[in-house]
Amino acid sequence: MAERDFIARRLAPIATSPAARGLADDAAVWTPPLGRDLVFTHDVLAAGVHYLPDDPPGDVAWKLLAVNLSDLAAMAATPAGVLLGLAGPADAAWRDAFTAGLARALDHFGVALWGGDTVGGLAAHVLGLTAIGWVEPGRALGRAGAQPGDALWVSGTIGDAGLGLAVAQARAPFDEVLLNRFRRPTPRLALGRALGGVATAGLDVSDGLLIDAQRLAAASGVALAIDLAAVPLGRPAANRDDLLARVTAGDDYELLFTAPAGVDVAALAGKTAVTRIGTVSAGAGLSLRLASTPIALPDRLGWEHG
Amino acid sequence: MAERDFIARRLAPIATSPAARGLADDAAVWTPPLGRDLVFTHDVLAAGVHYLPDDPPGDVAWKLLAVNLSDLAAMAATPAGVLLGLAGPADAAWRDAFTAGLARALDHFGVALWGGDTVGGLAAHVLGLTAIGWVEPGRALGRAGAQPGDALWVSGTIGDAGLGLAVAQARAPFDEVLLNRFRRPTPRLALGRALGGVATAGLDVSDGLLIDAQRLAAASGVALAIDLAAVPLGRPAANRDDLLARVTAGDDYELLFTAPAGVDVAALAGKTAVTRIGTVSAGAGLSLRLASTPIALPDRLGWEHG
Numbered sequence: 360m361a362e363r364d365f366i367a368r369r370l371a372p373i374a375t376s377p378a379a380r381g382l383a384d385d386a387a388v389w390t391p392p393l394g395r396d397l398v399f400t401h402d403v404l405a406a407g408v409h410y411l412p413d414d415p416p417g418d419v420a421w422k423l424l425a426v427n428l429s430d431l432a433a434m435a436a437t438p439a440g441v442l443l444g445l446a447g448p449a450d451a452a453w454r455d456a457f458t459a460g461l462a463r464a465l466d467h468f469g470v471a472l473w474g475g476d477t478v479g480g481l482a483a484h485v486l487g488l489t490a491i492g493w494v495e496p497g498r499a500l501g502r503a504g505a506q507p508g509d510a511l512w513v514s515g516t517i518g519d520a521g522l523g524l525a526v527a528q529a530r531a532p533f534d535e536v537l538l539n540r541f542r543r544p545t546p547r548l549a550l551g552r553a554l555g556g557v558a559t560a561g562l563d564v565s566d567g568l569l570i571d572a573q574r575l576a577a578a579s580g581v582a583l584a585i586d587l588a589a590v591p592l593g594r595p596a597a598n599r600d601d602l603l604a605r606v607t608a609g610d611d612y613e614l615l616f617t618a619p620a621g622v623d624v625a626a627l628a629g630k631t632a633v634t635r636i637g638t639v640s641a642g643a644g645l646s647l648r649l650a651s652t653p654i655a656l657p658d659r660l661g662w663e664h665g
Numbered sequence: 666m667a668e669r670d671f672i673a674r675r676l677a678p679i680a681t682s683p684a685a686r687g688l689a690d691d692a693a694v695w696t697p698p699l700g701r702d703l704v705f706t707h708d709v710l711a712a713g714v715h716y717l718p719d720d721p722p723g724d725v726a727w728k729l730l731a732v733n734l735s736d737l738a739a740m741a742a743t744p745a746g747v748l749l750g751l752a753g754p755a756d757a758a759w760r761d762a763f764t765a766g767l768a769r770a771l772d773h774f775g776v777a778l779w780g781g782d783t784v785g786g787l788a789a790h791v792l793g794l795t796a797i798g799w800v801e802p803g804r805a806l807g808r809a810g811a812q813p814g815d816a817l818w819v820s821g822t823i824g825d826a827g828l829g830l831a832v833a834q835a836r837a838p839f840d841e842v843l844l845n846r847f848r849r850p851t852p853r854l855a856l857g858r859a860l861g862g863v864a865t866a867g868l869d870v871s872d873g874l875l876i877d878a879q880r881l882a883a884a885s886g887v888a889l890a891i892d893l894a895a896v897p898l899g900r901p902a903a904n905r906d907d908l909l910a911r912v913t914a915g916d917d918y919e920l921l922f923t924a925p926a927g928v929d930v931a932a933l934a935g936k937t938a939v940t941r942i943g944t945v946s947a948g949a950g951l952s953l954r955l956a957s958t959p960i961a962l963p964d965r966l967g968w969e970h971g
Binding site: 361362363378380383384385386387388389390391393396397398399400401402403405408409429430431433434436440442443444446473474475476477478480481482483485487489490491492494496499501502503562563578663 | 667668669684686689690691692693694695696697699702703704705706707708709711714715735736737739740742746748749750752779780781782783784786787788789791793795797798800802805807808809868869884969
């Protein structure tokens with residue numbers, strides 16, 4: 360199937376928003392909600408780098424959308440539409456499964472496909488997605504802004520996606536829950552929206568809790584202290600090394616954020632579980648403890664791929 | 666250089682717009698101009714498909730930006746910002762030249778780099794760019810809308826980029842002008858803006874004048890008749906086959922558009938050359954003539970890659 364046929368037969372039927380103009384024009388046209396700021400992110404997933412080449416194509420589509428929506432969530436934004444860049448082999452079966460999965464994921468998150476581009480004839484897939492969302496003016500979250508005295512919070516649980524990667528690589532026994540945490544992350548959109556204008560700083564945990572915490576500390580110009588005993592794990596850790604592996608594994612797509620100590624974060628978060636895992640103080644850098652015992656930072660805090 | 670270092674050292678210095686937030690956050694935040702519609706496009710350039718792997722990286726950056734801005738021009742939009750997806754080998758020299766070229770191109774067109782993503786460690790480059798622009802409400806152009814009685818126009822000249830590709834592939838003698846038409850196309854932004862609300866339909870000539878004309882005819886539900894003798898060529902054609910090669914070569918990034926017969930398109934276009942090359946009538950499909958002689962459509966009307 361030629362690229363234009365693929366677009367007409369597989370992508371146009373799921374691009375039902377008026378903004379997409381049936382994927383028949385050179386670009387999408389959207390009337391933004393009045394008086395809002397717009398939020399834009401573009402993340403790339405490459406086969407063999409961000410996912411395993413034999414991961415189910417529908418799960419790859421889910422992850423591509425989810426990691427971009429997670430960036431919007433981290434900025435307290437509400438997603439509206441996406442543009443897809445699908446480059447790789449013109450493998451009809453893979454593309455059909457990918458497209459079907461993308462349609463399900465878009466529907467699940469209530470997001471519209473507005474446009475994009477496809478390229479066939481390449482050796483491996485490189486998938487780009489641009490997500491566009493909106494936020495009330497002045498309420499976008501950022502990594503800078505944490506203040507001494509704030510508390511440090513994280514949503515959901517940490518470390519399961521890393522265990523899921525081990526399952527996907529057949530380094531660990533099959534476990535569907537863990538595998539899904541790796542392949543089908545959940546962007547914390549409702550929590551992100553609730554944090555806008557309340558949290559002082561935030562980001563999503565993509566490369567590892569510790570490395571992302573270090574980045575938040577650096578951007579805010581503060582010191583962060585994390586109590587590893589407080590970090591919510593999906594599965595219990597066997598020992599300290601195991602615990603350190605969980606908090607440096609990445610791919611969690613939970614929100615890590617700071618809020619003034621007096622804010623009732625659990626009430627704000629509603630149905631999303633949130634856990635207080637540390638404190639913000641004047642200074643710089645990241646420090647760890649396990650209950651009352653100081654712990655040295657491990658050499659590797661997370662993924663450095665980008 | 667790790668991806669994050671590359672972003673901090675090479676991309677952040679050219680991402681000076683406040684919307685980019687220093688490339689330090691998970692997403693860009695932009696306050697759109699009040700009361701405008703927004704226009705979004707995402708085009709991918711893959712090494713070996715859309716450009717030659719040994720093309721100068723600065724020219725590749727120019728082309729990546731230009732082809733996306735050309736899509737905005739075709740919709741009558743004014744560009745505001747872009748997001749970059751840079752995936753390929755972590756080749757520092759290539760990336761430095763690409764980034765320097767991108768900075769020059771962004772500056773030339775007055776467009777801001779808002780964000781994006783980079784991936785290293787891949788065998789070949791796959792470059793994605795999302796361009797965001799705005800248009801007065803209701804003035805976006807599209808491919809549908811041409812009316813019987815309209816005239817068909819094209820900007821600039823056609824066919825030079827195809828000759829430039831032959832130069833780049835060493836199938837023709839060195840010619841810098843032609844090479845630049847292939848490697849450094851000029852998006853017709855001023856013309857596109859002037860056509861908003863005036864032209865009835867339009868698109869940019871990316872895959873070949875004939876195939877793109879056929880697409881406009883199909884989207885508008887009209888018949889287009891083109892006089893090949895009227896098509897403005899950069900270099901004279903040697904014979905009819907040569908002429909047909911020019912109008913099916915593509916990569917011109919000129920605007921092909923329809924306007925009511927009474928509109929003074931040349932006055933609207935200002936400094937941009939425009940030529941009337943055909944007519945719109947009731948019916949379907951594309952027909953060709955050479956002055957008064959009907960010409961059969963060639964088997965191949967242009968590129969079908971997407």
